[in-house]
Structures are given as C-alpha cells and as structure tokens.
Amino acid sequence: xxxxxxxxxxxxxxxxxxxxVAVDRINLDIRKGEVFGFLGPNGAGKSTxxxxxCGLLKPTSGxxxxxxxxxxxxxxxxRQNIGxxxxxxxxxxxxxxxxxxxxxxxxxxxxxxxxxxxxxWALAMANLKGRENLITGTLPGGWKQRLALGCAVxxxxxxxxxxxxxxxxxxxxxRQFWDLIHQMAExxxxxxxTTHYMEEAxxxxxxxxxxxxxxxxxxxxxxxxxxxxxxxLLLIECEPLGSAVEALQSxxxxxxxxxxxxxxxxxxxxxxAAVPRMEKYLANHGIVVSRxxxxxxSLEDVFVSLTTARDAGEERTA
Amino acid sequence: xxxxxxxxxxxxxxxxxxxxxFPGVRAVEALSFDVRAxxxxxxxxxDGAGKTTTLRMLAGVMPPDAGKATVAAFDVVxxxxxxxxxxxxxPQRFGLYDDLTVDENIRFYADLFGVRRAxxxxxxxxxxxxxxxxxxxxxxxxxxxxxxxxxxxxVCALIHRPKVILxxxxxxxxxxxxxRDFWRILxxxxxxxxxILITTAYLDEAERCHRVALLNQGKLLFxxxxxxxxxxxxxxxxSVIAPEPRRLRSALEHADGISxxxxxxxxxxxxxxxxxxxxxxxxxxxxxxxVPFDAIHQVAPTIEDxxxxxxxxxxxxxx
Numbered sequence: 001x002x003x004x005x006x007x008x009x010x011x012x013x014x015x016x017x018x019x020x021v022a023v024d025r026i027n028l029d030i031r032k033g034e035v036f037g038f039l040g041p042n043g044a045g046k047s048t049x050x051x052x053x054c055g056l057l058k059p060t061s062g063x064x065x066x067x068x069x070x071x072x073x074x075x076x077x078x079r080q081n082i083g084x085x086x087x088x089x090x091x092x093x094x095x096x097x098x099x100x101x102x103x104x105x106x107x108x109x110x111x112x113x114x115x116x117x118x119x120x121w122a123l124a125m126a127n128l129k130g131r132e133n134l135i136t137g138t139l140p141g142g143w144k145q146r147l148a149l150g151c152a153v154x155x156x157x158x159x160x161x162x163x164x165x166x167x168x169x170x171x172x173x174x175r176q177f178w179d180l181i182h183q184m185a186e187x188x189x190x191x192x193x194t195t196h197y198m199e200e201a202x203x204x205x206x207x208x209x210x211x212x213x214x215x216x217x218x219x220x221x222x223x224x225x226x227x228x229x230x231x232x233l234l235l236i237e238c239e240p241l242g243s244a245v246e247a248l249q250s251x252x253x254x255x256x257x258x259x260x261x262x263x264x265x266x267x268x269x270x271x272x273a274a275v276p277r278m279e280k281y282l283a284n285h286g287i288v289v290s291r292x293x294x295x296x297x298s299l300e301d302v303f304v305s306l307t308t309a310r311d312a313g314e315e316r317t318a
Numbered sequence: 319x320x321x322x323x324x325x326x327x328x329x330x331x332x333x334x335x336x337x338x339x340f341p342g343v344r345a346v347e348a349l350s351f352d353v354r355a356x357x358x359x360x361x362x363x364x365d366g367a368g369k370t371t372t373l374r375m376l377a378g379v380m381p382p383d384a385g386k387a388t389v390a391a392f393d394v395v396x397x398x399x400x401x402x403x404x405x406x407x408x409p410q411r412f413g414l415y416d417d418l419t420v421d422e423n424i425r426f427y428a429d430l431f432g433v434r435r436a437x438x439x440x441x442x443x444x445x446x447x448x449x450x451x452x453x454x455x456x457x458x459x460x461x462x463x464x465x466x467x468x469x470x471x472x473v474c475a476l477i478h479r480p481k482v483i484l485x486x487x488x489x490x491x492x493x494x495x496x497x498r499d500f501w502r503i504l505x506x507x508x509x510x511x512x513x514i515l516i517t518t519a520y521l522d523e524a525e526r527c528h529r530v531a532l533l534n535q536g537k538l539l540f541x542x543x544x545x546x547x548x549x550x551x552x553x554x555x556x557s558v559i560a561p562e563p564r565r566l567r568s569a570l571e572h573a574d575g576i577s578x579x580x581x582x583x584x585x586x587x588x589x590x591x592x593x594x595x596x597x598x599x600x601x602x603x604x605x606x607x608x609v610p611f612d613a614i615h616q617v618a619p620t621i622e623d624x625x626x627x628x629x630x631x632x633x634x635x636x637x
Contacts, residue, residue, distance in 0.1 A: 041496070042463040042496070043463055141365050167490070167491075167519065168519040170364030170365075170534070170625075171364070171622045171625050171629075175626070178581070182564065182581055196493045198522065199520065201583075202582050202583060203582055206583070207583075220583065220584040221582070221583050221584050222559045222612075242505075242509050258498060258502075261525060261544055262528060262545070296617075298522075304498060307494075308495065
C-alpha cells in the first residue's frame with residue numbers, strides 16, 4: 001500500500017437496541033486505497049455497523065470517522081462523501097442507460113459544471129459509449145454491473161460501499177469487475193465490501209469478521225487461512241459416507257464434520273496426529289477410507305470455524 | 319447398501335435434448351442429463367445460463383420447445399399432473415406467508431399436498447429439528463432471517479415426502495452458516511433415496527454436489543463429478559502471496575507458461591502449464607525484479623478455473 005492515510009477510523013463503536021448490544025466496542029482502521037472486506041453471518045451486527053458508517057444510524061457510544069467526518073456529528077457530510085452499490089438493487093431496468101446516469105447524478109448532487117464530464121467518464125468506464133439509449137434491463141450482466149458502479153461513483157466519493165457486487169455474475173465478467181475495483185483503489189478510492197461469498201472475499205486486501213457484535217478476526221485472506229482457524233482440516237473420502245458422519249459425531253477430538261459431495265471435511269486440533277487415529281476409528285466402525293489427508297482451509301472453513309466455535313460457548317480472544 | 323446401489327441405477331430425472339427459446343434468446347439448447355435417486359445434482363452457471371428455465375421445464379410449469387423430460391418416470395409434457403405429484407419445486411421466491419407462523423406455513427403446505435395430520439406432525443417435527451428451527455415454531459415467517467426463511471421454504475417443500483426435489487438457487491444471499499445447515503438437510507434427504515436437483519450461481523458450491531452440469535448461455539459445458547471436473551482442466555494452479563499484488567502482477571504477467579492470471583486481495587491466482595517447472599522460474603524472475611513475495615504454492619484447481627478456461631480459452635483475464 002503506497003498510501004497510509006486513514007480513510008475509515010472506528011473507535012470503540014457501540015450500538016444498543018434496548019438491552020440488545022448489536023455492535024459491541026468495535027475498532028477498525030481502514031487505509032485510503034484499501035479494498036476492505038467486512039464479513040459476518042446474518043444478525044452479527046454487519047448491517048448495523050454499515051448503517052452507522054454511512055451516517056444513517058447514530059452510534060450509542062464510541063466514534064467513527066469516515067473520509068474525515070464524524071458519523072454522529074456530520075452525517076450529511078459523510079453521506080456526500082460515499083458511494084453505494086449493490087448487485088441486488090442499483091439501477092432502474094426500465095430506464096435508458098443515460099437516464100440512469102442522469103438520475104444518479106441528480107441524487108448525488110453532481111454540479112452542472114461537472115455533469116457533462118462525469119457522464120462521459122461513466123460511459124467510458126462502463127464501455128457504453130454509443131449505447132446511451134439502450135434500455136438498461138437489456139444489457140448483459142457484466143455491463144449492467146459496470147454501469148451500476150459508474151453511477152455509484154459519479155460524484156467522485158473517496159469511499160465506496162459495495163454489497164455483494166458480483167453475485168450471480170459469470171466468472172469472466174467478475175474478474176474484469178474486480179480489476180476495475182483494484183484500479184480505483186490504486187487511484188486512492190477506499191472500497192468497503194460486504195459479502196457472504198468467499199469468492200468475493202478473496203479479492204479484498206484485508207478482511208474483518210464480525211460475530212455477535214464483535215470483531216473476531218482481522219487480517220489478509222492468506223493470514224486468516226493460515227492463523228485464524230481453530231484447529232486443522234482433514235479431507236476424508238470413505239464409504240459409506242452416511243455412517244461415517246454418524247460415527248464421527250461422537251469421535252474424540254472431532255470439532256466439526258461437514259459433508260462436501262463425496263468427501264468429508266473434519267476439523268481436528270492436530271491433523272497429523274489425527275490421521276492414524278481417524279483411520280483406525282473409522283475402520284473399527286466398518287468404514288472403508290480411500291483417502292485421508294491434511295488440507296489447507298478455505299476462507300469459508302475459517303468463517304464457519306470462528307462463528308460456530310463461539311456458538312458452543314467457547315471463549316477466545318480476537 | 320445393495321438397496322442403495324439398486325436405487326442408484328434408476329434415473330429419477332432424465333432430460334433429453336431440452337430446448338427453449340424466448341424472443342431473441344436461446345435460453346436452453348439441447349440439454350441432456352440424468353439424475354439418479356439418492357443423488358445431489360447441481361446445475362451450475364452464471365445468471366442467464368438457463369438454470370431456472372431448465373427447472374421450470376422439469377417442474378412441468380413451462381413446456382419445452384423440443385426434447386423431452388421424465389421425472390419419477392412421468393413424462394413432464396404428456397403427464398405434468400403425475401410429475402407434479404412426485405416432485406417438489408422450490409422456486410427462487412418461495413411463497414411463504416409472512417404474517418403466518420412457521421407452524422401455520424407448514425400446515426398450509428401440508429393441506430395443499432393432502433398430507434394427513436398425524437404424518438404432518440411427525441414429518442414437520444423431524445424436518446424442523448434437522449433445520450435447527452424447533453424453537454421457532456411460533457415465530458412469524460416475516461420475522462425470520464433470510465437463511466431461516468430459505469430453510470422454512472425447504473421444510474414446506476418437503477412435507478409430503480416427494481421423490482424428486484427441484485431447488486432454484488436456494489442459498490442465494492444466505493450466510494455460510496445457514497448454507498451449511500441447508501446442505502446438511504439435503505444430505506440427510508438423500509439417505510431416503512430422494513433425488514435432488516439444485517441450481518447455484520456460485521461455482522464453489524458445486525463442490526458439494528455429487529455431480530455437476532456446468533452451464534453457460536444455455537449450453538452444457540461439462541457434466542461430471544466435481545473431482546473429475548477439476549482434473550479436466552489439465553493445467554496447474556499457483557497461488558502467489560505478496561504484500562504488493564499489483565507489482566507482483568506487472569512482474570509476472572508476461573512470463574512464459576501462463577494461461578490465466580487473476581489479481582486477488584493479497585496476491586495472484588495463476589493457471590500455468592506445469593507447476594514444477596514454473597515455480598522456480600517465477601521465483602527467479604521475482605527475485606531479479608526485486609519484487610517481494612511470501613510464497614508460491616501449488617493449489618487445487620477450482621471449478622471457476624475450469625469455467626474460465628473453457629469459456630475464454632484461458633486468454634481473457636489479462637485484459
């Protein structure tokens with residue numbers, strides 16, 4: 001990261017609804033030009049945090065500064081300095097391309113002096129020059145999505161919030177879209193991504209995982225895969241799979257067992273030590289193991305491990 | 319076990335040359351596949367690949383232009399009512415009543431499918447337990463989270479013990495924890511010999527299916543087990559981790575042997591012809607260019623790698 005300037009600074013941020021603590025003293029420090037991913041299961045405090053960062057909800061206590069503005073005291077200024085794009089809702093399908101751009105320019109109060117230049121810029125970025133009069137709904141997915149991004153940044157915000165921006169988009173368009181995002185980040189735009197899809201999380205420079213209102217993990221995707229997982233992962237191919245799952249429920253040292261098609265993923269404290277023990281244990285239950293090996297956890301494995309371990313009432317410092 | 323094998327040899331769903339066009343677009347083109355009892359079969363592809371159209375044809379709610387399909391031995395065109403009785407179709411927006419409770423929604427669907435009361439009680443208790451929703455029976459459906467709603471939809475769709483289940487993108491927008499619960503229910507069902515056809519736009523979710531049909535723009539690209547699909551790419555995949563991914567890309571993008579290269583959040587994902595040969599070459603190249611990097615690992619190819627390789631010939635992602 002060439003820039004070290006802070007773009008989003010969150011200190012001990014708290015939001016209570018009655019007795020319920022939705023966001024519990026979280027701290028974040030996001031640099032200018034960083035692509036930052038914010039992950040967490042439904043109801044973990046993710047949306048509440050974002051609503052506070054966008055100046056839409058007042059924090060109970062703590063502080064958050066976005067693009068230099070305090071979200072509690074200057075929510076108007078915060079809203080003028082952010083862009084927002086979601087794959088689910090962003091454009092009006094029955095409007096023409098140019099009508100969508102004009103609409104968003106109006107919503108974001110782009111000044112008349114800059115309007116022409118910004119429209120040209122958005123059309124160029126979305127590769128839609130000469131196609132201004134097409135109905136938005138008829139555009140292929142990848143184009144629509146670039147247009148949505150163009151509309152979200154018409155007012156040149158220093159920070160943009162993306163919510164599952166590439167869900168459902170084909171992998172080739174998705175790669176091109178993320179290239180564009182990284183280019184914008186290189187030019188100094190801070191990108192704040194929320195998603196349930198680990199394929200999208202892999203494109204972020206750093207990730208934070210929120211669970212029950214607290215940040216439970218923070219780091220680059222490879223750091224999280226290396227360090228954040230509670231336990232190690234074994235891949236087991238065996239027959240019959242159904243009895244294996246049942247037998248493993250009560251096996252010693254098995255922290256989690258999940259079926260993946262024709263194989264099992266097992267979370268254990270020490271994979272190397274577990275291999276001979278699991279082979280023996282499964283053989284004793286009449287299960288034939290054809291393959292057993294330690295594998296590297298995916299981001300999803302990490303996500304599930306961190307949010308279910310705590311479900312079981314275990315404590316662990318983040 | 320022998321019973322499982324016997325049922326495994328029966329086709330619960332058979333599609334032969336299914337074709338459907340809408341004005342200006344060939345939505346599904348000569349699609350053939352079969353799903354066995356006790357199998358989870360994935361129709362996987364991006365939006366617009368033809369997944370929903372295929373499911374609608376199989377559910378007997380949309381006639382194909384050409385081709386035929388049988389579901390639980392009923393021809394869906396000639397005998398759609400017979401087919402409808404044997405299957406359960408869960409569309410993307412499953413009709414739950416927000417102002418009814420979980421129990422009331424289940425009762426509604428049970429009545430609709432003509433399930434007797436005693437059986438309804440037994441079945442819903444068992445399904446709600448599997449869904450981890452036993453304590454939410456009195457909650458209004460409108461007050462459930464997205465993942466819970468999807469699980470309730472599944473419970474309603476399964477109340478009459480269908481032999482064939484068609485699920486259209488049931489996990490879209492659902493968090494990974496609820497997604498796992500959802501899949502756990504599916505794995506429990508196949509033990510009962512049910513055939514499950516599920517669609518998803520998430521290529522990584524294909525890993526959870528027994529077999530997968532990879533679709534793009536209405537056409538079948540490949541149909542195989544996830545392991546065979548990944549082996550099919552015939553290339554190696556490297557993960558390079560580095561503090562400055564863009565510098566890393568500039569240093570590597572013109573190196574020999576690369577068929578695709580993607581910038582990720584903390585490095586690069588590179589498809590190459592031969593990992594053993596390219597790893598030392600890349601290391602030397604990065605050292606001489608003074609580009610810092612933590613490690614180059616060979617990683618397993620993903621279904622996304624296969625998709626990109628098949629659709630773009632691997633040449634696109636540099637652009």
